[in-house]
Amino acid sequence: MDLYEFQGKELFRRFGIPVSEGRLATTPEEARQGAQELDGPVVVKAQVLAGGRGKAGGIKLAATPAEAEERAREILGMDIRGLAVQKVWIERASEIEREYYLSISFDRGAKKTLLMFTTQGGIDIEEVAVSSPEALARLHVDPLEGYHAWHGRRLVYEAGLEDPGEQKQVVKIVGQLHAAFTGCEAMLCEINPLIVTTEGEVRALDSKFTVDDNALFRLPEIASMRDLAAADPLEALAREKGVTYVKLDGEVGVLGNGAGLSMATVDVVTFVGGRPANFCDLGGGGDAQGVVDALEVITGDPQVRSIFFNIFGGITRCDEVARGILQALGQLETRHPMVVRLDGTNAEEGRRILRDAAPPNLYVEPTMLDAARRAVELAA
Template sequence: MLCFIVTLEAAASALLCLWGVLEAAASVLLSQNVPPWPRCGCELGASSMKKPQSGTTLPSHVFLLSAPLHQLWPTMRLTEVIDIFEGVRDDQALRMAANLGFKGPLERQAADQIKKLYDLFLKVDATQVEVNPLGETPQGQVVCFDAKINFDDNAEFRQKAVFALDDTAESDPTETEAAKFDLKYIGLDGNIACFVNGAGLAMATCDIIDLHGGKPANFLDLGGGVKENQVYAAFKLLTADPKVEAILVNIFGGIVNCAIIANGITKACRELELKVPLVVRLEGTNVQEAKRILSESGLPITAANDLDDAAKKAVAAISNK
């Protein structure tokens, strides 16, 4: 019996979207507690290759396979470049199966499994596929006994049947509610709520709050295509947390229109009757209009010039209560 884990990770990129494919990556790590069995690793990822006739560089997928680990690990690896238009060829799949340690009729069976795994990864818009274990039955059949698959959230529109199977019973209720509005929410232990667009900016905001002596209550990422109803939903989630004593809004409007954020903020403050201090820092697209909307709202909103200023004011708002 051969035990290993196959991990495939994919991210859509502009180049691969142009060629109508997803960027993919995969790695295989084998169990090391059964020394007599051959073990190997493989990775499936995006790369490029030269088209022989024209010399044009085309995107491709790459399989990296180690030889049996009890002989060569960790220094020896074999590479298979997969043409994205052809997929995995029979000869490539057979080579990979051989490097997994399968022999005789089992080699053909394992090769078929490898090809099906690649096809599955593309067909369901997966970001990760783990097969553990892939083994041989007493009857001589190669079987994927167990698997874990993650799917690209951006592909939900064409994978409705797959996403309909999602079971949120064990998920955090706030995270589940946030996902309904395309918001990314992670609860933390502090008391200053962070309302930010972009994961990088959200992490920087959490860090600078901590730098000035505060503690972030959450990580909430609005993303790019923000609408007013998302802003309202975000405020509703933040104010529902009893730990929250202040809210810091930090928006850098590249794709985001700051005026939409401002309108959403004023609507949320009025309808939810906001009771905690609110500090807002806006920069970027339509920022002057956004600042006008906030200043003329008559609401107790504290404006900040930059991220450092916003963090200081948010921490001070709690200290002065």
């Protein structure tokens, strides 16, 4: 789960990392009010879960509360990479002397936590890694050893940070960020830029914070930070119904059982020349309610023209799935043609059940490829 900048900064603040004071606003009037309270020049920052906000015009300076209101009016409702801006963060403007970069991430390859620091902050870190790798200090934390202050020291020295006052502050922030990373079970905590002010104070000017979905059960406060209004409406509906769904941009609605098979199904639709409308994993089961919920989400997408139901019966038996489909069709009005491919345990029986019932607009195909071709044809 990705957090907004203002949410990430709130967590930073709790772990002692210096951040600028700010206010959240959803209307231009609230932005003016916030700027008034902060009393001085502010920055109005679009809150969206996408990079490139600055380039898109989503971050603007305002010298007065009236200006802050004006800037907020421009930014609210703005489209940044397909996401509508619904909130702005009004923050006390900083006098920036220098910009650094600090992150802690979950390194899947090394199976360790990875610390990264460079004094070349404020720009794309992947670029720094390619253009001047020597400037980017990288250090792993062994899971059995855990974090110690030496990790922070080595990171700072290896990155060539020379000012003793800054060294001391950054080492402290690395420790605090690591505490936030583990305490909030994050997959990523990134501060870009980590600034040095004209007074020599080191502070987090931005936040990128991703929390492990699997840990949310024991982090109720972070779980409640999820902004359902900001998600794609169909993905929000799917979440509410407990359906694993990702919207894509095509016409063939896809429903599979199991994540790997569902991904392969989406690929096969593309392979035979179609465009999948979504990824949807029914999970291991195939009970009627699960099918109804998934179909409801899939057909909520107006682009969908046909539906491809790809089931491999393992523990779940295909005859049960076939009954689930029929029951679901009885409960749900759908005008879309539907192609069903059943294979594996009791597949013959499942196909027979569907053929005997012969609901209108339902086609039964023997293989994944045949079914994909048929579904693509029907969507044309």
